[in-house]
Amino acid sequence: MFGRRKREEEAAAEAAREAERRALFAKLAERPEHICPFLGLEGDRTGYVDGVSEDHRCFAFGDPAPLSAEQQTRVCQERGYGNCPRYLRGVLVIPTEELEALRRPRPMAEEAPPPPPPAPAQRRRRGAPILVALLLLLLVAGGVGAWALMGGLAPVANASPTPEPSLAPSVAASESPSVVPSAPASAEPSLEPSPSAATSGPASPTPEPTPTLGDRFAFYEVSVAPGQYVVFSFDGSGNVDDTREPSFEGFSFARVEPIEGADGEVYWVTQEGGLSGWAYRYPDSGDFRIRAVFRSTSGERRSQYLEQDELTVLPTATPAPAP
Secondary structure, three states: OOHHHHHHHHHHHHHHHHHEEEEEEEEHOOOOOOOOOOEEEEOOOOOOOOOOOEEEEEEOOOOOEEOOOOHHHHOOOOOHHHHOOOHHHHHHOOOOHHHHHHOOOOOOOOOOOOOOOOOHHHHHHHHHHHHHHHHHHHHHHHHHHHHEEEOOOHHHOOOOOOHHHHHHHHHOHHHHHHOOOOOOHOOOOOHHHOOOOOOOHHHOOOOOOOOOOOOOEEEEEEEEEEEEEEEEEOOOOOOOEEEEEEEEOOOEEEEEEEEEOOOOOEEEEEOOOOOOOOOOOOOOOOOEEEEEEEEOOOOEEEEEEEOOOHHHOOOOOOOOOOO
């Protein structure tokens, strides 16, 4: 008896937690697409204000963490928040169902139940032509029988052989289009969702495992979201001599190396791809990200994103996994 009461109390508590969780993610799903779902207020997990606020907090790790003004405006309230190191680490511990709600925020209103299938109407439409065809057959057969009984078939020599052959084609012609109408073929697909309702677009980068103690640093990698960026090139003396503004339709990644230009700024020079030799500079190039890529002893790839203040400083040592 006491065991059953305990199970009932635990079930009720679990149901309450589940309802609270669903309410939280339903509220987060109402946000605009450019607002990070982990952005909230110190006293309100689902609240936020446009622009910079001292009350803004990051909930990517559960406990609210303060945010700089630059982080709030350039990352948390921009479409490129999916490249934020905090976001990428936070989603690793989010259940799949909740993660999908965070990645594709949308109103979570319950869909109206689909209309009942028009099967009875189809059966009535199909049954009517069949009934008409049967009545025609009975009328024709009755007419032929009456004609025979009244002596119409007595003079065999003058009997025309055409009535019977003409009867079969006329019946077949009337049955074929009426018994198998074309309308049901188009009615069935109308019950399925239209392909045009599906949304499409560039997929977000898949979060990678975080490096652990013992992993070996491999290289730096630049990560850009869909959009337009500014890249720089240098002359032989390390001075900037040209700029370009490439646009990306999807997320893109390339190996980079950090250098210090003649102007004392840190540049991340691309080592591969169509922009090889061109460099990114923070913050003038746009909302790009740099991550350190590691390899485990088994060869598995792992990575961690650098903080924004690390993008303007030339690394002086080989990166190590974050504790």
